[in-house]
Amino acid sequence: MNQELFLLAMLDGLSYAALLFLVALGMTLVFGVMRILNMAHGSMYAFGGYFAATLGMWAVAAKFSPAWSFVWLLVAALVVGAVMGAVMEIFLLRRIYHKEQILQLLVTFAAFMIFEDLQRLIWGSQPYFVSNIVNYLGVAEVLGITYTRYQLMVLPGVALVVFFGLRHFLKSSSTGRQIVAVAHNREVAMAMGIDARRICLLTFVVGSMLGALGGALASPTTSLVPGIGADMIVLSFAVVATAGLGQIEGTLITAILIGLTRSFAVYLQPESEVLVPYLIMVLVLLFRPQGLFSVAQARRV
Amino acid sequence: MTKTTTSKMTSPKIKIAGVLLVLFALGLPMIWPWLKTPMVVATSFGIAALGVSILIRSGQLSFGHAMFSCAAGYAVAFTARAMPELDSAVLILLGTAFGAVMGMVIGLFVVRYRAIFFGMLNLALSMVLFSILGKFYSLTGGTDGIRLARPTFFGVRMERDGFETTLLVVAVVLAVALAWGVQRYMMSIAGQALTAVKTNETRLEYVGLSANRALWIGYVISAALCGLSGAMFALMQGLVTPEMGYWVRSGEIVFISILGGVGHPVGAFLGALVFEFVKLYSAALFTGAWQMVLGFVLIGLVFFVPTGLSGLLFRKEPK
Numbered sequence: 001m002n003q004e005l006f007l008l009a010m011l012d013g014l015s016y017a018a019l020l021f022l023v024a025l026g027m028t029l030v031f032g033v034m035r036i037l038n039m040a041h042g043s044m045y046a047f048g049g050y051f052a053a054t055l056g057m058w059a060v061a062a063k064f065s066p067a068w069s070f071v072w073l074l075v076a077a078l079v080v081g082a083v084m085g086a087v088m089e090i091f092l093l094r095r096i097y098h099k100e101q102i103l104q105l106l107v108t109f110a111a112f113m114i115f116e117d118l119q120r121l122i123w124g125s126q127p128y129f130v131s132n133i134v135n136y137l138g139v140a141e142v143l144g145i146t147y148t149r150y151q152l153m154v155l156p157g158v159a160l161v162v163f164f165g166l167r168h169f170l171k172s173s174s175t176g177r178q179i180v181a182v183a184h185n186r187e188v189a190m191a192m193g194i195d196a197r198r199i200c201l202l203t204f205v206v207g208s209m210l211g212a213l214g215g216a217l218a219s220p221t222t223s224l225v226p227g228i229g230a231d232m233i234v235l236s237f238a239v240v241a242t243a244g245l246g247q248i249e250g251t252l253i254t255a256i257l258i259g260l261t262r263s264f265a266v267y268l269q270p271e272s273e274v275l276v277p278y279l280i281m282v283l284v285l286l287f288r289p290q291g292l293f294s295v296a297q298a299r300r301v
Numbered sequence: 302m303t304k305t306t307t308s309k310m311t312s313p314k315i316k317i318a319g320v321l322l323v324l325f326a327l328g329l330p331m332i333w334p335w336l337k338t339p340m341v342v343a344t345s346f347g348i349a350a351l352g353v354s355i356l357i358r359s360g361q362l363s364f365g366h367a368m369f370s371c372a373a374g375y376a377v378a379f380t381a382r383a384m385p386e387l388d389s390a391v392l393i394l395l396g397t398a399f400g401a402v403m404g405m406v407i408g409l410f411v412v413r414y415r416a417i418f419f420g421m422l423n424l425a426l427s428m429v430l431f432s433i434l435g436k437f438y439s440l441t442g443g444t445d446g447i448r449l450a451r452p453t454f455f456g457v458r459m460e461r462d463g464f465e466t467t468l469l470v471v472a473v474v475l476a477v478a479l480a481w482g483v484q485r486y487m488m489s490i491a492g493q494a495l496t497a498v499k500t501n502e503t504r505l506e507y508v509g510l511s512a513n514r515a516l517w518i519g520y521v522i523s524a525a526l527c528g529l530s531g532a533m534f535a536l537m538q539g540l541v542t543p544e545m546g547y548w549v550r551s552g553e554i555v556f557i558s559i560l561g562g563v564g565h566p567v568g569a570f571l572g573a574l575v576f577e578f579v580k581l582y583s584a585a586l587f588t589g590a591w592q593m594v595l596g597f598v599l600i601g602l603v604f605f606v607p608t609g610l611s612g613l614l615f616r617k618e619p620k
Contacts (some may be wrong), residue, residue, distance in 0.1 A: 037417045039364075092600065101416040102362040103603050106559060109364075109552055110603070113596030120589055230549060234428050237421050245417075274432035278425045282410075285422065289413065 007145050009263045015151035017259025018159035019218050023232060024239035024251050025162070026210030032246030033183040033203040035101075036093060039108040041211050042233030043115035044084060048212025049219040049228070050123045052076035056130035056219070066136035073133075073216040080216075081209025084115070089204040094197070112233070120226055128224040148221075155217060162210070163252055170248075179203055183246070211236075238281040244291025254292060314615045319480070319567050322574065326473050330466075337465050338537070339577050344472040345533040347573030350557035351476075351483055352526030355519050357555075357563045358487070360499030361415065364551050365423030368430045369400040369524045370531030371546025375434065377532045378447040378541045389454040389468075393532045400528015401521055408520035412513045424548045434543035446542030449535065465537070472533055479526065480566035486522065495519045527554075556595060559602055562609020571610050 027041045055072040088111055096104050137149040170176040181189040182199045190196045214232075222228070239258055243250035262276045284292055326344060330337040353366050373396035380395060381387060387395075411422050434441045441447065453459070454467045486492045494515035497505040502512045535541045544550065553576070561572020579598070583591035606613055 037421065095604070099603075100360070102357070102360065102420070103607070105362055105364075105417065105420055106555070107600060107603050109555075110596040110599035113552075113592045113599070117590045117593035117596075230547075234424060234548060238425060241418070241421060241425075271436045274436060275429055278429045278432075281425055282422075282429075285414075285418075286410065289418070 004145060005267055007143055008147075009267045010260065011142070011145070011147050011152060012266070013260035013263035014256070015155045015221075015259075016263060017256045018155040019214050020235065020239055020259055021159050021252055021255035022162060022217065023211050023214035024236040024243075024255055025166070025248065026207040026214070027236050028240045028243070028246055028248065028251050029166075029210070030204055030207035031240070032248075033179055034093065034097065034200055036097075036104050036108065037237070037245075038088075038204075038207070039105060039233060040088065040111040040115055041207075041236065042229035042231070043112055043119065044081060044208045044211030044229075045215035045218075045232045045236075046119055046224070046229030047080045047084060047115070048077050048215030049222070049224050050119065050128060050215075051080050051212075052216035052219045053128040053130045053224055054123075056132065060130070060132060066132045069133035069136070069220075073219070074213075077209055077213035077216040080212035081207075082205055084212075085205035085208030086201065088208070089201050093204065094200070097200075112229075116226075116229065119229070123224075125226050128219070129222075131220045134220045150220060158213075158217060159252075162213070163248075167248065175199075175202065235277055238277040242281045242284045242292060244294030247291065247293040250291065250293025312615060315565055315567055315611075318571070318611075318614065319477070322567065322570050323473055323477060325574070326476075327470070330469060334462075337469055339581060341465060341469050341472055341537045342534065343573045343577035344469070344476050344570070345530040345537070346554065346557055346577065347561075347570035348472075348476060348479060348533075349527045349530035349554045350561065350573055351479060351566055351569040352523035352530070353554050354558040354561075354563035354566075354569050355483060355487075355495070355523045355526075356516075357558055358499065359495045359516055359519055361516065362420045362555060363423040363523075364420045364548055364555065365425070365427030366523065366527045366554055367548070367550035368423075368427035368546045369403060369527035370534065370550075371427075371434070371541070371543065372403055372430060373397070373400045373528035373531035374535035374541040374545050375441070375447070377535045378449045381449045381452055382447070385450060385452065387452060388456060389452050389464075389536055390471075392452060392536065393471075393529065396532025396535070397525050397529040400531065401525035403528070404521040404524020405517075408517045408524065412516040412520055424551065427546055427548055427551055431543050431546045431548070434546065441543075444543055446540055446544075448540050451539060452536075468533065468537060475529070476570055479529075480570070483522075483566045491515060491518050553595075556599055558609075559599065560609055562611035562613070564608055565611050565615070568609050568611030571614075575610065 023041070023045050026044070027038060030036060030038050030041070052073050055076055056069060059068055059072055092107055092111060096107050134148050134150045137154070139146045140149050140152055142152065170180055178189070178194045178199050179202070181192065181194055182196050186196055239251060239254050242258070243254035258277045258280055261280060262273060265273045265276045326340050330340050349366065349370055353363060356363055376399040377392045377396045381392060407426060411419060411426070414422055435444050451459075451461070451464055454464055459467065487496070494505060494510045494512075495518070498512050498516055505512050505515070531545065534545065557572040557576045558569055559572070560576060561568035561570065579594065580591055583594045587594060602609065
């Protein structure tokens, strides 16, 4: 493997890790606060991507400048996250917090089944691909390699902004600290006068928005086909479980680890590409069942 | 719920339901021959759901058990290709054994986990298998899968129709035997220990029984049942594809178990029958939206009928 390929693999890995991180972050946030693993989280990713592609195509038809694409991507993520997240939380999750974990898994699985068909009904099964923002931003030279600016700067940039933004939000804002309190101990938090219902709704909406944002940002570089949501749920769980459920910093590091390993696999051993995330997860869980970054009994989120 | 159904002998109502199910499965295809295929499929799904419901009774939900069906299907296909003279009965046994052995190995790893981790680890492992089968084209035929020629059944070479009839009869006989066997298992010490993993794991350990071991035994049995189901499905279709092991397929098996109710083995087959027909009809009625229908049904079940259809039909009579 020469230096050029090595660098290319690094850049591929990092831009992929950025997307993976955003989706996994949403999942881990929701789990940390509500102790529910949302099996429909992949659907947020898929809907975010499809909706962004739809908005992008309207914009092209309406002769907007491609610079506006940033707005469409963001709007798509916010709208999808707010609508789907709120609907799911209010109509389903709110009613099952006190139930067994396996029933919670079942309910979110049912939501996944519904979303999966809904997506097919709305967008059909032909692939969508709207990449004008990538062309608009053009390419950059890095150490002799040409690489799209979108993947080089936008994706990792957004991921880092979200990471630091969320950390700051949880540490410094009043709402953020309430979220941490509910994650730590729901009952005590409620006794302190925190409206746990509102916090759960908010967390779930934010988590869904992150999933949708991952999808929206992925839409210019991936072709959207039915089934991407189903694949993403497993992949982001692999990241989340490897990091340790509810670990934000760990999720970032693990996303980078898995992203890089996967992209090196693409160049060295293409068949093994899809296996890599799962193999890493199985290996880690074999030796550290609580995940790489979980400290026993520590607070989550 | 588990206590009442396992400690008491089978109530007459359940026996009647079992007999009715058998008559249904064997009788309807005699009147309408096109029902033969869905019936075999439903029975094989029922056997897989029976396996998964064993685990559900221990409080564990596996979103990856289709991997055992899929692997057994491939084992059958590879063997049939290498040795075309092998009989279907041998192949079914082979698939079951393959599922069991695979369950023993994977079980060693996954029984250390509970709830979400148990479910999702199974899911991830099934995705490993799914990806391997899809990617290594030269060996596995990729996403197109492998065709297998129709082998003999009990030493007789048959046409498609006769083969399917034999398969149906064998499937139904097996289903009855397995339902009985699983019921016996659930009432044995190993089975009671398994349900105790759900109700009180700490207490189980205090009694001196290993919870992980109890779960491992249950896991191996469920894997063997899924293997059997996969072997029959492969023979029925004459084709195995990675799709058989996709995690959504595992979810469907879980769905069938919950739909039928895990309180009694009959539930799995009741669930499978209803599932197969809901699928047949909703595929025709709501083209492309049957999964959505299933989703709503599942939510309804969790909220209103957590004991499933069998729980609804065989409610404990007031004393």
